[in-house]
Amino acid sequence: MKKNMKAEIISIGDELLIGQTVNTNASWIGAELSKIGFSITRCVAIPDSKEDILNALSAAKGKVEIALITGGLGPTSDDITKSVLCEFFGTRLVSNQVVLEMITTMMTRRNFQMNENNRRQADVPENCRVLLNETGTAPGMWFEKGGTIFVSMPGVPPEMKHIMTERVLPELKTRFVSQAIVHKNIMTYGMPEAKLAGVLAVFESELPPTVKLAYLPSYGIIKLRLTGKGESFEAVRDSVSVQAGKLCKIIGDLVYGEDEETMEMAVGRLLKEKKATMCTAESCTGGSIAHLVTTVPGSSAYYKGSVIAYSNEVKIEHLGVPAGLIEMNGAVSREVAEAMAKGSRKAFSASFSVAVTGIAGPDGGSEEKPAGTVWISVDSENGTVSRNFTFGTDRIVNILRFSIAALNMLRQEILRAK
Amino acid sequence: MKKNMKAEIISIGDELLIGQTVNTNASWIGAELSKIGFSITRCVAIPDSKEDILNALSAAKGKVEIALITGGLGPTSDDITKSVLCEFFGTRLVSNQVVLEMITTMMTRRNFQMNENNRRQADVPENCRVLLNETGTAPGMWFEKGGTIFVSMPGVPPEMKHIMTERVLPELKTRFVSQAIVHKNIMTYGMPEAKLAGVLAVFESELPPTVKLAYLPSYGIIKLRLTGKGESFEAVRDSVSVQAGKLCKIIGDLVYGEDEETMEMAVGRLLKEKKATMCTAESCTGGSIAHLVTTVPGSSAYYKGSVIAYSNEVKIEHLGVPAGLIEMNGAVSREVAEAMAKGSRKAFSASFSVAVTGIAGPDGGSEEKPAGTVWISVDSENGTVSRNFTFGTDRIVNILRFSIAALNMLRQEILRAK
Numbered sequence: 049m050k051k052n053m054k055a056e057i058i059s060i061g062d063e064l065l066i067g068q069t070v071n072t073n074a075s076w077i078g079a080e081l082s083k084i085g086f087s088i089t090r091c092v093a094i095p096d097s098k099e100d101i102l103n104a105l106s107a108a109k110g111k112v113e114i115a116l117i118t119g120g121l122g123p124t125s126d127d128i129t130k131s132v133l134c135e136f137f138g139t140r141l142v143s144n145q146v147v148l149e150m151i152t153t154m155m156t157r158r159n160f161q162m163n164e165n166n167r168r169q170a171d172v173p174e175n176c177r178v179l180l181n182e183t184g185t186a187p188g189m190w191f192e193k194g195g196t197i198f199v200s201m202p203g204v205p206p207e208m209k210h211i212m213t214e215r216v217l218p219e220l221k222t223r224f225v226s227q228a229i230v231h232k233n234i235m236t237y238g239m240p241e242a243k244l245a246g247v248l249a250v251f252e253s254e255l256p257p258t259v260k261l262a263y264l265p266s267y268g269i270i271k272l273r274l275t276g277k278g279e280s281f282e283a284v285r286d287s288v289s290v291q292a293g294k295l296c297k298i299i300g301d302l303v304y305g306e307d308e309e310t311m312e313m314a315v316g317r318l319l320k321e322k323k324a325t326m327c328t329a330e331s332c333t334g335g336s337i338a339h340l341v342t343t344v345p346g347s348s349a350y351y352k353g354s355v356i357a358y359s360n361e362v363k364i365e366h367l368g369v370p371a372g373l374i375e376m377n378g379a380v381s382r383e384v385a386e387a388m389a390k391g392s393r394k395a396f397s398a399s400f401s402v403a404v405t406g407i408a409g410p411d412g413g414s415e416e417k418p419a420g421t422v423w424i425s426v427d428s429e430n431g432t433v434s435r436n437f438t439f440g441t442d443r444i445v446n447i448l449r450f451s452i453a454a455l456n457m458l459r460q461e462i463l464r465a466k
Numbered sequence: 467m468k469k470n471m472k473a474e475i476i477s478i479g480d481e482l483l484i485g486q487t488v489n490t491n492a493s494w495i496g497a498e499l500s501k502i503g504f505s506i507t508r509c510v511a512i513p514d515s516k517e518d519i520l521n522a523l524s525a526a527k528g529k530v531e532i533a534l535i536t537g538g539l540g541p542t543s544d545d546i547t548k549s550v551l552c553e554f555f556g557t558r559l560v561s562n563q564v565v566l567e568m569i570t571t572m573m574t575r576r577n578f579q580m581n582e583n584n585r586r587q588a589d590v591p592e593n594c595r596v597l598l599n600e601t602g603t604a605p606g607m608w609f610e611k612g613g614t615i616f617v618s619m620p621g622v623p624p625e626m627k628h629i630m631t632e633r634v635l636p637e638l639k640t641r642f643v644s645q646a647i648v649h650k651n652i653m654t655y656g657m658p659e660a661k662l663a664g665v666l667a668v669f670e671s672e673l674p675p676t677v678k679l680a681y682l683p684s685y686g687i688i689k690l691r692l693t694g695k696g697e698s699f700e701a702v703r704d705s706v707s708v709q710a711g712k713l714c715k716i717i718g719d720l721v722y723g724e725d726e727e728t729m730e731m732a733v734g735r736l737l738k739e740k741k742a743t744m745c746t747a748e749s750c751t752g753g754s755i756a757h758l759v760t761t762v763p764g765s766s767a768y769y770k771g772s773v774i775a776y777s778n779e780v781k782i783e784h785l786g787v788p789a790g791l792i793e794m795n796g797a798v799s800r801e802v803a804e805a806m807a808k809g810s811r812k813a814f815s816a817s818f819s820v821a822v823t824g825i826a827g828p829d830g831g832s833e834e835k836p837a838g839t840v841w842i843s844v845d846s847e848n849g850t851v852s853r854n855f856t857f858g859t860d861r862i863v864n865i866l867r868f869s870i871a872a873l874n875m876l877r878q879e880i881l882r883a884k
Contacts, residue, residue, distance in 0.1 A: 065506035067497025068682050072488055074511070079485025088483035090518065091511040093492070100508065264486050328753075328774075334760025335746075335753030338774045342752025345828060345861055353780040356746075356756045356772035358765075362814060366771070366784075396780060410763060443763055 053224050054112040055081050057091040058104045060119035060129055061203055064093040073118050073208055080217060084225050085277070086113070096120050101132045109194040113224065116216070119203035121186040123165035130189075133200060134173045137191055141171040144178055147187050154185065176200075179215040183207045188215060228281035230288045234272040234295055235309055236302040237456050241265045244299070248272075251298055258284070259291050267448050269311065304459055311455045312340040318462045319350040324399035326458065328354040329367055329392035331379065332406040332422065336451045352396040357388065367391030367403075380405050380417050382434045385425035393427045399465075400428045402458040404450055409441045420446055424454045426461045433461060471642050472530040473499050475509040476522045478537035478547055479621055482511040491536045491626055498635060502643050503695070504532070514538050519550040527612040531642065534634070537621030539604040541583035548607075551618060552591045555609055559589040562596055565605050572603065594618075597633040601625045606633060646699035648706045652690040652713055653727055654720040655874050659683050662717070666690075669716055676702070677709050685866050687729065722877055729873045730758040736880045737768040742817035744876065746772040747785055747810035749797065749823040750840065754869045770814040775806065785809035785821075798823050798835050800843070800852045807845035817883075818846045820876040822868055827859045838864055842872045844879045851879060 057077050063069040074091040081088060089112055094100040101120075108115035120129030134140055148170035155162050169185040172178055179188030179199070186202040188211040199216055201208045236244070241263055245252075252261050258278050264271040272295065276288035296303050305314040319326055328337045338354040341347055355366045360379055363369040368391035369384055377383040388403035402424065409419025419441045425434040435457060439449045475495050481487040492509040499506060507530055512518040519538075526533035538547030552558055566588035573580050587603040590596055597606030597617070604620040606629040617634055619626045654662070659681055663670075670679050676696050682689040690713065694706035714721050723732040737744055746755045756772040759765055775781040778797055782789050786809035787802055795801040806821035820842065827837025838857040843850055853875060857867045 064493075065496050065509060066500040067493040067495070070488060070490055070493045071509075075482075075485040075488045077485070078483050082484040089513070091483060091489075093509040095507070330753075330756075333757075334765075334769070335748075335756025335772060335774070336760075338748075338753030339751075339757045339865075342750075342754075342774075342776065342826075343862060343865065347752075348776055348830075351752070351776045353776045353784070354753060354772070354774035355784075356753070356760075356774070358760065358769045358771045362771040366773075366813065395784065408760075412766075444761060447757075447761065 053086045053114075054089050055086040056089055056108045056112045056115045058101075058108065058115055058117045059091065059093040059203070060096060060101060060117065061093070062095050062126070064119075065095055073203060073205055076205070076209065077116050077118075077212065080212060081114075081116075081220075083229070083231055083275075084217065084221055085227065085229050086220075086224075096126050096128055098128060098132050098135075101129065102136060105132075105136045105198065108198070109196050112196055114197040114199065114220065116212075117198060117200040118208050121200065121202045123168055123185075129200060130171065130173065133176070133189065133191070133198075137173060137175055137193060139173045139175045142174045143167070143170050144172050144187070145170075146180070147172065147178060150180065150182070151185050179211050181207055181211055182214075183210045187211075190216075227277050227279065228284045230276045230281070230284045232274045232276075232288050232292045233307045234274070234292060234303055235305040235307075235311075235314075236270045236272060236299060237268060237304050237311065237452070238302045239270070239299070241270055244270060244272075244302075247299060248295070251295060255291060256287060259287060261295075267445070268452055304456065310340075310344075311452050311459070313344055315341065315455050315459050315462070316344045316347055316350060318459060319400070322399075322462060322465065324462065324465070325350050325352050325396075326400045326402070327352045327392050327396035327398040328454075329388040329401060329403035330354060330356045331358060331363070331388070331404060332408045333404045333447055333450050333454070334358060334408075336447045337402065337404065337454055340451055340455065352398045355392055355395065363388060363405075367395065378417070380407060380421060380423060382423050382425070382436065385423035385434055386427070386432050389425040389427035389432060400426065400458060400462060402426050402454050404454050406446075406450055408443045408446045408450070410443055413441075422446075422450045422453070424450070424457055426454075426457050428461055428465060430461065430465055433457065471504045471532075472507050473504040474507055474526045474530045474533045476519075476526065476533055476535045477509065477511040477621070478514060478519060478535065479511070480513045480544070482537075483513055491621060491623055494623070494627065495534050495536075495630065498630060499532075499534075499638075501647070501649055501693075502635065502639055503645065503647050504638075504642075514544050514546055516546060516550050516553075519547065520554060523550075523554045523616065526616070527614050530614055532615040532617065532638065534630075535616060535618040536626050539618065539620045541587055541603075547618060548589065548591065551594070551607065551609070551616075555591060555593055555611060557591045557593040560592045561585070561588050562590045562605070563588075564598065565590065565596060568598065568600070569603050597629050599625055599629055600632075601628045605629075608634075645695050645697065646702045648694045648699070648702045650692045650694075650706050650710045651725045652692070652710060652721055653723040653725075653732075654688045654690060654717060655686060655722050655729065655870070656720045657688070657717070659688055662688060662690075662720075665717060666713070669713060673709060674705060677705060679713075685863070686870055722874065728758075728762075729870050729877070731762055733759065733873050733877050733880070734762045734765055734768060736877060737818070740817075740880060740883060742880065742883070743768050743770050743814075744818045744820070745770045745810050745814035745816040746872075747806040747819060747821035748772060748774045749776060749781070749806070749821075750826045751822045751824075751865055751868050751872070752776060752826075754865045755820065755822065755872055758869055758873065770816045773810055773813065781806060781823075785813065796835070798825060798839060798841055800841050800854070803841035803843035803852055804845070804850050807843040807850060811845045818844065818876060818880060820844050820872050822872050824864075824868055826861045826864045826868070828861055831859075840864075840868045840871070842868070842875055844872075844875050846879055846883060848879065848883055851875065 393401035406422025413419035811819035824840025
């Protein structure tokens with residue numbers, strides 16, 4: 049394997065500079081290239097301007113193994129990337145027959161008439177290798193100059209990802225990655241990063257030199273990524289697998305899944321395994337838990353529904369929470385959370401229910417129950433468990449953190465069930 | 467006003483390059499600087515490496531009026547921005563008494579002990595102007611060299627935004643923006659960009675040269691931004707206001723709000739004005755509408771709740787949809803959407819209800835009703851209105867587009883009500 053393979057990401061488009069579009073393409077490409085062992089030396093976003101594009105291409109030439117370029121391949125007059133590439137690589141645009149046929153087929157299927165703009169999408173620099181794009185009209189283009197590979201791709205995220213996944217990453221792996229690289233993510237919830245790092249200090253210090261551990265935190269979830277490198281794929285895979293096993297033994301209680309599994313995916317997986325169903329009763333999360341659960345394709349197999357009880361009347365009428373209970377304990381209390389969970393499980397005839405009542409903020413808190421306070425209750429055949437948490441004052445963050453905490457409690461109860 | 471003021475954004479941090487963190491700071495800064503008339507020449511993200519930081523600072527020097535730098539100001543060993551700034555500006559770190567006192571107060575209030583890391587946060591390069599940060603421990607720093615202003619800020623988004631809003635943008639306006647700049651956003655929904663551009667072609671061609679129109683689309687919502695520039699603030703404001711009035715006359719039906727108002731904020735505003743309440747009945751959107759509505763602070767004043775009916779039984783039992791109606795028309799039908807809307811309005815005693823039933827995809831569609839098909843119904847004292855839409859096959863995008871379409875129909879019915 050070549051040591052220290054370097055890559056640069058060049059994102060073209062005025063919309064990135066004026067803040068209209070967040071540059072998620074650069075993050076995605078950075079993550080994918082990191083995974084196969086490239087160091088990203090920089091990401092640069094520049095306007096649709098000939099001078100800036102030429103400067104960026106020149107700056108990358110000879111400095112990095114590969115420059116990945118997105119954007120500026122559309123059919124309108126502000127999309128100039130192709131003509132600038134021609135200037136940089138000393139060539140001219142020619143129509144590519146295969147691409148033209150693909151576009152024609154695509155247009156025919158959508159009942160659109162081919163026009164001049166569509167036909168222009170099939171024009172590519174004569175000395176490039178075309179990277180076919182089955183998901184859109186702009187193909188990718190592969191150039192090599194001065195020891196650097198330049199790949200130009202459309203800025204539309206699904207099209208870029210398609211070309212990267214199907215065409216670019218496989219070739220980069222073949223050409224640059226003679227070493228085997230194996231990743232394994234262990235998804236954890238329930239312990240802050242600093243504390244987790246303490247718990248795992250000895251484990252980390254005893255890792256073989258070929259395996260590294262990284263912490264990737266997000267809203268209470270911490271992804272632990274083990275990366276192994278070595279000569280033989282089998283040996284690296286086994287080594288990473290052994291370390292993952294050790295890791296899970298140390299922090300088993302915190303582990304909810306592997307690789308890219310979200311908390312809502314883990315809940316769905318367990319429910320399917322147990323042939324069980326769930327429902328929700330949400331107050332302060334206002335549908336966010338239901339929304340997370342139902343973003344998972346196929347969730348209709350186990351998700352029954354929810355009552356979102358934003359007012360006390362709804363809690364009383366639709367979840368059967370006794371009015372006196374709210375009066376005595378307040379709507380944000382263990383007692384009300386438990387009554388909501390029991391009421392919704394009964395109403396929806398589900399195996400599991402999770403109920404949330406709290407104060408998302410920024411207003412509505414008190415000294416005793418500040419914004420960020422939440423009671424979560426899970427009800428099932430095994431009984432009812434309840435916990436309270438106190439997070440911060442940011443409404444949007446609280447709604448998300450409450451939701452993930454609730455899904456994790458639900459997950460633990462599903463695991464406990466026979 | 468200086469012509470063609472240029473700015474560059476430099477984002478420091480390994481996490482940006484390996485794709486762990488999406489660079490939302492650069493978008494936000496780009497948007498804010500664009501609003502006051504700066505051209506962003508490039509955004510560059512670089513690792514926490516001395517050489518890369520020095521190169522980026524050198525590249526900006528003399529080329530732009532201002533370079534905005536974020537990241538690398540934390541207390542841990544990989545945060546090296548401050549020492550590199552010292553090298554670049556030929557100075558040394560000194561402890562700043564005001565910052566040290568602010569940090570001490572902050573720590574005392576949180577019941578934390580001051581440690582060496584906290585104290586180091588008060589060290590700043592001797593020749594910088596300190597930009598106080600009331601929201602965190604790392605202050606901002608202002609330097610000038612070779613005709614370029616360099617501002618270094620923490621990468622934590624709320625802290626960066628605080629320093630930008632309170633310290634940097636006001637000074638930039640005073641020093642660079644002698645011209646008055648006035649923005650006015652008109653928020654529209656219901657017409658695609660290409661068609662809207664056709665409808666507004668004459669209006670745009672007749673704009674005075676001092677007023678520009680920009681289209682900023684996102685999930686069916688198109689923000690039309692009018693930007694006026696001129697000598698006198700009052701004259702520019704009046705001119706933009708006149709054009710906004712003309713614009714709203716042409717496309718009045720499509721306009722749902724102004725400036726940064728989201729669809730869910732617009733719905734909330736109208737409900738408050740009419741002292742009315744709302745509820746939702748969601749099938750395929752699975753809580754997404756409720757979630758959007760309840761992200762708005764104060765939404766408990768008008769939002770009663772929801773039944774999320776992911777299964778037919780829930781539609782029948784909790785929303786009173788007749789079983790025969792589902793059998794006869796299918797769950798995704800005008801009839802079922804209307805029954806859901808009526809049932810939920812009754813169940814929650816709300817002034818308005820909105821119901822959604824559809825196929826979010828990617829699976830579950832048929833030839834007749836492909837993924838992306840949705841029926842939406844709004845019920846109120848004025849009766850029931852229903853519409854169907856067909857969007858694409860991306861589940862997450864569909865859920866969002868269905869939700870916004872539903873909120874827009876609700877908005878129109880609230881407007882129609884007495």
